[in-house]
Amino acid sequence: MSEIKKEKLGFIEKLLGSIGKIYMWFKAKKCNKLLAHLGHLYSVYELAKLTGSYEKALEDIKVILNSSWYAFLGKEKIDYFEYVPPDENGVEKIIWRCNKCMLCSGIDEDIFIKDDLEKIESSLASLLLGIFESFFGIIMEYAGRSFDIKVYETKCMAKGDPYQEITAVFTPKKSENE
Amino acid sequence: MNVSRKELLRSKVNVDLLKLNFPALITILLNDYEVDAIKQLLKDIGGDMAESWLTFYTPKSANVKRILKMNTLRTFGNLKMKVKMREFDFSLIFYQCPLCRKDIEILSEIPYCLSIAGYYERYFNILASKNPKFKFKKIVGDTIKSISSGDKYCEHLFKYVEI
Numbered sequence: 001m002s003e004i005k006k007e008k009l010g011f012i013e014k015l016l017g018s019i020g021k022i023y024m025w026f027k028a029k030k031c032n033k034l035l036a037h038l039g040h041l042y043s044v045y046e047l048a049k050l051t052g053s054y055e056k057a058l059e060d061i062k063v064i065l066n067s068s069w070y071a072f073l074g075k076e077k078i079d080y081f082e083y084v085p086p087d088e089n090g091v092e093k094i095i096w097r098c099n100k101c102m103l104c105s106g107i108d109e110d111i112f113i114k115d116d117l118e119k120i121e122s123s124l125a126s127l128l129l130g131i132f133e134s135f136f137g138i139i140m141e142y143a144g145r146s147f148d149i150k151v152y153e154t155k156c157m158a159k160g161d162p163y164q165e166i167t168a169v170f171t172p173k174k175s176e177n178e
Numbered sequence: 179m180n181v182s183r184k185e186l187l188r189s190k191v192n193v194d195l196l197k198l199n200f201p202a203l204i205t206i207l208l209n210d211y212e213v214d215a216i217k218q219l220l221k222d223i224g225g226d227m228a229e230s231w232l233t234f235y236t237p238k239s240a241n242v243k244r245i246l247k248m249n250t251l252r253t254f255g256n257l258k259m260k261v262k263m264r265e266f267d268f269s270l271i272f273y274q275c276p277l278c279r280k281d282i283e284i285l286s287e288i289p290y291c292l293s294i295a296g297y298y299e300r301y302f303n304i305l306a307s308k309n310p311k312f313k314f315k316k317i318v319g320d321t322i323k324s325i326s327s328g329d330k331y332c333e334h335l336f337k338y339v340e341i
Contacts, residue, residue, distance in 0.1 A: 031193040031276060034186040035236065035253045038227040039196050039293070043203045045226075046219050102191070106183035111233065112226055116306050127202050 037102045043127060044120050045113055079163065090172040097155070097165045103128065104158035117158070125153040129166070136168060146173040187234055193254065197279045200290045208286060216288055221319075224296030232304055240311035242302070246270055249301075267317075267337040270298065275332040278325040289324030295334040302336070316340035 084093035105122050107113050113120065132151040147170040155165035200220065207216045235252070237245045245260045250259060258273040277291040299319035306312040316339050323333040 029193045029255065029274075029276075030190040031196060031254045032181055032187065032252065033189040033191040035231065036193075036195050036199075037183070037186050038189045038230050039223070040199055042223045042226040043199055046223055047203065047206065100181040100187055102181060105181050105186055109183075111230060127199060130202055131198050140256065 033102055037105060040103060040127060041107065041110070041113070041124070044124060045116070049119070049148070092170045093167055094170075095154070095165060095167045097163045099163050101157050101164040103164075104156065107158060124156060124158055125164075125166070129153060132168065136170075147171060148173055183234070186336060192206055194279075195278055197290075200277060200293065201279075203288070204207035204288055205284065213288060216286075217292055220288070220292040221296030221299065224293030224298075227293070227296045228301035229304065232301065237305070240305075240309050242268060242312075245302075245305075246298070266341075269337060270294070270336070271333045272325075272332040273330075275325045279331060280325060289321045289332070290326040291324055291332050291334075292321045294332075294337075295319035295321045298334065298336060300314040314341055327341055 039077075062140045075127035078096045079099045080095075080097035082095040085130065086092050103120050105118065107124075129151045136149045136151070149168060149170055151166060151168045153164065155163060157164055187297065204216060204220075207219065211219075231253075237248065239245060243263060246261050247259070250257060254276040257276060260273075262269040262271065262273040272291075272294075275291050277294065278289075296319065299317055302312070302314075302317055306315050306317075317336045318339050319334055319336045322335050323329040323331060325332050
């Protein structure tokens with residue numbers, strides 16, 4: 001029997017998804033957001049201190065996280081969402097923006113980082129972006145679509161931008177026959 | 179205007195965000211660093227978290243058991259845990275670890291929750307340096323059992339090194 005490929009999610013799947021995310025958030029174990037922020041921030045900071053530039057270390061990441069990405073941030077909302085349809089090469093993008101970002105909250109006052117900001121400001125979201133790539137990979141696998149997925153932080157409040165902007169780029173994988 | 183840390187202190191996030199953070203970090207570091215160096219780094223991250231956390235909330239009590247229970251409730255919510263106090267050390271046991279996930283592949287012997295030992299080591303050392311009512315002046319923490327390493331529960335042992 002041939003495998004059924006889904007080009008996009010149907011109405012029922014979308015409906016279940018929007019109910020599911022509320023249920024997942026309700027059922028999820030939660031921790032204090034400040035603690036999660038500090039855990040992520042100091043992880044990136046320690047990496048930056050070790051490697052000089054964390055962006056270099058990012059190139060080496062080949063993390064396969066065996067878990068899915070749920071509704072992590074609860075009621076923290078996405079303020080802008082854009083889907084960019086496939087270009088001539090079939091590359092699709094999604095772009096979203098948040099006016100409030102827990103990742104860089106208060107770093108200019110942080111007791112460890114305030115004098116060392118330039119070391120991490122280009123890589124604050126880097127661990128999180130890797131998690132996003134895994135998450136989208138799982139969703140696309142479910143949908144039967146094969147992509148190389150890259151997620152970038154294209155605007156950052158720590159660098160003076162008015163909002164955080166993340167861009168996920170979905171490049172179709174070429175089949176062996178092509 | 180971005181969200182302030184005081185607002186973060188009042189809100190919650192899915193604990194999986196933290197659970198995924200440390201495996202991702204360890205995976206990156208294993209390429210270039212020895213296990214002992216990574217362990218120290220995880221403890222340092224936990225310690226930095228504790229030092230920052232104390233700028234927002236400092237307990238007045240010197241009762242270790244009470245502080246551990248209250249701080250866990252404040253940070254991770256209501257978890258199944260136990261504190262064992264002994265003459266020269268104490269243990270913090272989590273039956274539901276806030277940082278370990280059983281479904282994430284174990285890449286080394288480094289416990290994913292080692293940061294908790296680093297967190298409370300620095301947390302209590304700072305508190306004890308300011309409050310003479312504590313039984314100790316300095317402690318050293320280590321994670322001796324971890325769900326991420328296949329144990330049934332996580333146990334963090336804190337030994338008094340200066341009384």
